[in-house]
């Protein structure tokens with residue numbers, strides 16, 4: 001799955017030298033060669049994925065584990081006062097390499113880093129509309145997944161299928177806003193969604 005022209009794939013292959021500080025099953029972490037602060041580390045998945053929405057769950061799990069472990073260690077050894085964890089999706093957001101990453105940037109008192117985001121006043125109705133839009137999309141996507149399980153388009157164990165049917169029933173009954181707690185936690189929705197995307 002490596003991309004020949006990808007800087008991070010080249011680092012992963014060893015064609016471009018890097019200073020690795022951490023590795024687990026899903027990712028590596030290297031020191032940034034253009035650090036914005038002391039201890040600036042980049043966490044890179046071992047597989048080439050451009051965006052987080054396509055990142056397999058197991059790799060997501062390992063990447064968050066790496067971010068957690070490194071943030072803890074960096075705080076202890078560098079005595080930084082805080083950390084920014086940056087993840088840029090898309091060029092407009094500052095993504096420079098077509099291979100996703102998390103950047104761990106230790107912060108120190110009086111450092112020169114400036115992250116400025118101007119807040120604006122938002123109309124309450126507009127927020128309500130946004131909430132409706134997002135929750136409906138999640139609900140629709142979950143329904144599609146559960147219906148695919150019900151209709152046998154996704155093969156799962158009987159236990160998972162029964163849980164999916166129960167979840168489908170409870171979603172059909174009420175709940176204008178889909179909440180995770182309305183769904184039996186044993187149904188691994190994200191994992192199954194990956195399966196669904198294959199259709």
Ligand SMILES: [Zn+2]
Pocket residue numbers: 002003006007008009010047048049098099
């Ligand atoms: Zn790559």
